[in-house]
Amino acid sequence: MSESKGRVLLAYSGGLDTSCILAWLIEQGYEVIAFMADVGQEEDFEAARKKALAVGAKKFFLEDLKREFVTELIYPALQANCIYENVYLLGTSLARPIIARGMMSVAEREGCDFVSHGCTGKGNDQVRFELAFYGLKPDIKVIAPWRIPAEFYHRFAGRQALLAYAAEKKIPVQQTAAKPWSTDENLFHISYEAGILEDPDTTPPADMWKLTTDPEQAPETPQRISIEFAAGLPVKVTVPDENKVYTDGVEIFLALNALARKHGIGRIDIVENRFIGVKSRGCYESPGATILRAAHVDLEGLTLDRNVRSLRDQFVTIELSRILYNGHWFTPEREFVVSSIPASQKTVNGVVRLKLYKGNVIIEGRSSDEGLYDEKESSMDELGGFEPTDTTGFIAIESIRIKKWAQANIRKGRVTV
Amino acid sequence: MSESKGRVLLAYSGGLDTSCILAWLIEQGYEVIAFMADVGQEEDFEAARKKALAVGAKKFFLEDLKREFVTELIYPALQANCIYENVYLLGTSLARPIIARGMMSVAEREGCDFVSHGCTGKGNDQVRFELAFYGLKPDIKVIAPWRIPAEFYHRFAGRQALLAYAAEKKIPVQQTAAKPWSTDENLFHISYEAGILEDPDTTPPADMWKLTTDPEQAPETPQRISIEFAAGLPVKVTVPDENKVYTDGVEIFLALNALARKHGIGRIDIVENRFIGVKSRGCYESPGATILRAAHVDLEGLTLDRNVRSLRDQFVTIELSRILYNGHWFTPEREFVVSSIPASQKTVNGVVRLKLYKGNVIIEGRSSDEGLYDEKESSMDELGGFEPTDTTGFIAIESIRIKKWAQANIRKGRVTV
């Protein structure tokens, strides 16, 4: 009997693809351990466990990573107002480092030299997973079947070939018709892409959206809540009309998810630029995160120094969003950029009051004891803080270089429009 | 009889403040010409003209600057997706350079050595106006009464003193009670600040909002429109259910304003950082601009190269927004930044389909013949453009430096979290 080629930890989903990959890896002579991460997706983990073992996995690990997902990835991204290409809140990107770290931890413990996944060869996730693996365990070897032409990619071109292989390997296949798009779900969001969505001019069907109520079907009556932040992190959510208060980090996030889902908040539909340079159409629902981001951005208006905000927006927000999207979490540049977040959030303390209504997150007020906002100082009606003549001096100084340039334009006959 | 101290061009609004300033300037020995710009605000210009002449203005000029406001300021800002501190679309900032240029043109023609305005000593507008004046006409002299302590500021402290002076000078005063906030309006937006809004935790009263329907009162039925862009500029707006098509730049903007107003689109409420470093609370309605920005950002997803978008976002969007906010339009840095816009918009051609509903601008689809998006290439279901093994190479190369860093961490015992 031939010896094993080695032990592989497989990122297992319970679906057709990774079940076939599991069987195929065994066929190729590997010993396979199946891995699942619970990052809040709706999933029958027990069924998946049984299936993996039935197909031939030596072991099955289910890791509950929800809390670290919220506290170690989602909250720093929130503190930095992360957003990709103006609209995407990075829900899939945020989960990948957590899952990859969970896998490397099991791979280490179980002595796996290899790791495998079912990502296709065109997407972002293969890159995000593999770069995260290498950043944590640079000697790990990756088996990406969908990028192995002869043995896998061409052999299993098309769903029929996979189904035939599943039948051959006695892999149970769900009878439900596949949806004409694919999804990725976790407690932060769900994504929809591929299939009928590949035509960017096709409006997503109403029944595609899974996490949020259609704004048109959302309640006619607005609901008011307040969120308290400490150092830029949500520490208390109050929902007066439900008589509820949440203070635990994970519970806060889940409560905001529930509220946002009810009010149809957090849907987007975009064409984005994948890391590999291909444009791709994606639809996303990020309910709770949409509320949290709006509230955090608003509170920063009241409590964050102008120059810190401006530098943070131009560097941390943009760069950390790119780092997340491109799967560069376990890199020195992530450590570098993230290290500046605490200093930017010291003063971001206070409460934001919000109204939720049919897709809208409406800010109704905010307060803080930081004192960076000073009613008297900003008031047009009274003096406070500085003299009007100070502004005359300020403008005089600010105009020095502008006047010089304007004089040069006039002398040189250069026209300013 | 004493000689005139010189000729002043006064930015006149028809209100109490600038009418008193008009009278006061005459009292100080100046000859005053009143100037009004029509930038789309709701205003009785004829009444203002009569009042100015009645108070003693030698001449009155009303300049219709709406078209240049839209085409020379609003549209470049739109092409660059300008936004200040994540939320403010810069409606007041955009109008100032146009008004200032109109004034300098009249000042030149009428031989005015001085220019005057009614801006307070704490706001942004004094800075925006004066820096614009100096950038166009560096030898102009500015009289800013609200920053002249003895002769004006202290003399007219409080509204009563102004009313008394108005009575003395026979300046007609509107009997309507002053609103407990102040506003600035033009065809792009209206702003509300000061008064009761100075407490950032006070929710603006429902009857404050003037330009847009309350989302809760907006139509129950969504409305669909499409906007066609050429080189990043809107060139056609189609409103099927009204059987309307708009192709003129100004008409497009006004039509979008009407649609957005109806559907409660474009309200914001923020605490922002003024140029002088004071935090200030402002509420704004920017109806049409909110739709246009959403559509433009979306079309860029489909048609703009990833790297151009990213560089443009990090530099042009942020810097031009700051330039606009701080009143630095007539400066070399504005010329520099704006000169890069056309190259960024070459490929931004196509159509965006939108649904307007109770405060929401929902993208329903977009199309373009630019071809930067390629269904086959992004499809997970078929090959196209590149081989899956290419991505293996890409990831291998991308991981080189990450592995080196991870190996150093391991060797040096540095922990990566």
Add this chain to the structure above:
Amino acid sequence: MSESKGRVLLAYSGGLDTSCILAWLIEQGYEVIAFMADVGQEEDFEAARKKALAVGAKKFFLEDLKREFVTELIYPALQANCIYENVYLLGTSLARPIIARGMMSVAEREGCDFVSHGCTGKGNDQVRFELAFYGLKPDIKVIAPWRIPAEFYHRFAGRQALLAYAAEKKIPVQQTAAKPWSTDENLFHISYEAGILEDPDTTPPADMWKLTTDPEQAPETPQRISIEFAAGLPVKVTVPDENKVYTDGVEIFLALNALARKHGIGRIDIVENRFIGVKSRGCYESPGATILRAAHVDLEGLTLDRNVRSLRDQFVTIELSRILYNGHWFTPEREFVVSSIPASQKTVNGVVRLKLYKGNVIIEGRSSDEGLYDEKESSMDELGGFEPTDTTGFIAIESIRIKKWAQANIRKGRVTV
């Protein structure tokens, strides 16, 4: 007789590698046209022509690209003060787009479907060439023998295998011993890398440096020159002690090269980060460019507005340098970034006086009629331009937000160090 697989345009150098590639391509069934670019390197082009034809090339093209190299690549990079990782002036990077464009033009004319080159699989040049090819002619097919494992890479592993193949194919081989490093030369610079230089702690041997005199051997007597710029470009170089004046763009560059070489100016020795993420040690001599950059940077001090300079430094200089280094010249981001250069150089007019001495470029003075510098205004000894009280106002306004922050620190007990 078998049909040709197609026509290949080969970037030919006359050396062993590309001669063997030429023979090998013919052996593989291609028809080969040899291409050489004269970008100012020291080379026996006629010998190369004979050799290429002797080995079997159907045709040989030598394109003189020196002028466009200087005017279309070097000068924009100079205007933008391009520099990679603080020290490298990008000499090789600058030549690549020019050569690639020359090749695509010949490929188009001669109906070549393929293009080939002798770059190794680890360097920057393969990337720079190929991305430039694709940016100009996206349907071109590239044959990169050093990245074809079975047929080429493994077959010709090591110099002996190549020499044997050369002997077999009757390719004449130069008897001179190969230097223990490799070089790339053009009129801008020469680079040295690989071989003994791969140990970054090995000091380059004195006889390696080819273009410049060792500073220790350079003249004891300094030499003074002046450079006049118009819109940021050098338009006149005056060398008083040689009684010489240069006004032609190419001649100016060559004259500065000669001066810098004599005075030992422009050597660097660095470890840089290649585009593929590998660190690499390189030594470079960029004589004339070093003088020009120092003079241009200095003149910008006198003539460029502060804010334009700052934005240009942070945006154009850094991004264009990266674009050049990574071979992204024929991309939309290059068009975007370069489009902003003219607006940044309008006022960069004037003369810089320099002293050249043993490796040093010493600025001795500069002048301009732009007037952005104003002796009176900057003088500590006299008034001019603004009142001292204006600065009091400026500081008062600048301190508003700082005081607020300091007060919050005190109130909250946060320590500032």
Add this chain to the structure above:
Amino acid sequence: MSESKGRVLLAYSGGLDTSCILAWLIEQGYEVIAFMADVGQEEDFEAARKKALAVGAKKFFLEDLKREFVTELIYPALQANCIYENVYLLGTSLARPIIARGMMSVAEREGCDFVSHGCTGKGNDQVRFELAFYGLKPDIKVIAPWRIPAEFYHRFAGRQALLAYAAEKKIPVQQTAAKPWSTDENLFHISYEAGILEDPDTTPPADMWKLTTDPEQAPETPQRISIEFAAGLPVKVTVPDENKVYTDGVEIFLALNALARKHGIGRIDIVENRFIGVKSRGCYESPGATILRAAHVDLEGLTLDRNVRSLRDQFVTIELSRILYNGHWFTPEREFVVSSIPASQKTVNGVVRLKLYKGNVIIEGRSSDEGLYDEKESSMDELGGFEPTDTTGFIAIESIRIKKWAQANIRKGRVTV
């Protein structure tokens, strides 16, 4: 007898200006305490003490701030490669926060409500000092006599008026003729500005330069040294030919100063942009800092990840340099930016070997045990780390978006140059 107006802490230099200010403050009714900081300048502190007390100061404080100047300001700036407008190493800027903090500490201890200085109304130092005061002690009141028109500025216009006042107040005046420029000196550098230097085309006279040997007079024989860095900070300087090793932070800096001075290293002559927008000509000698910066930049090539370097250059280097120059050290943005430095310097460990020769700092080699540089991987001569086919994949992926753009250009007839 009238009561004191309060207690003033005066930044005293021992010179004519601040001695007159001292007398004038007393004349105005203040009680004055004189403060001097020893930041390494050449100065007769004892004579200054006697003079201050003779003129009427109640107390005199001399604070030795050299160590904190080096470790708290100079070294972070070195780690971040700070440089202003490409050339200026910020010597004056770096000392200001240290001096201001020393003053605020004495002001607190001695119960001074006021602080005063002799800075003119046109320079950077007034801004730097005052913003630093406010950032530390927001309720401090500043008396800046050179910005008080009636009582001081106009009264003492011109040196004669000051001399007369000195005579009247029996202030001893040095008989030595004033130099035709002014200087600011500390252990980092000396600056020269004003006077004959105000003409930017005037070459500074040879006898102006005080800290460094003229390169033309520097030794004919080069000297070799090595600098070891740990986490980006110099921890050991070895001078073999002097048989010297330095390991203390301050001693390292002073030793490098001595070496650089001897070899004529660190002179610059520039026109810079002051914070107030005025252009100003300055000459500087920053001997040791010039060596240290060159060595640090070089070592980062070997030891710092490419992406960290690039982000740090674009963000920290540029922003911290501006923060320093503009006197924004005690601000939230400085805390924010500086907080990211440690993460950027973790791997900057190793040794740089240098040759010093007539104004040149020549890198001769560098080494590190970090391992981010890998000879095998970068070698053109052998495989290592990745396969040549990986690069083929990398280029294929990198070219995806470029080809799309090029195809669009061709289809649309847009010309790429």
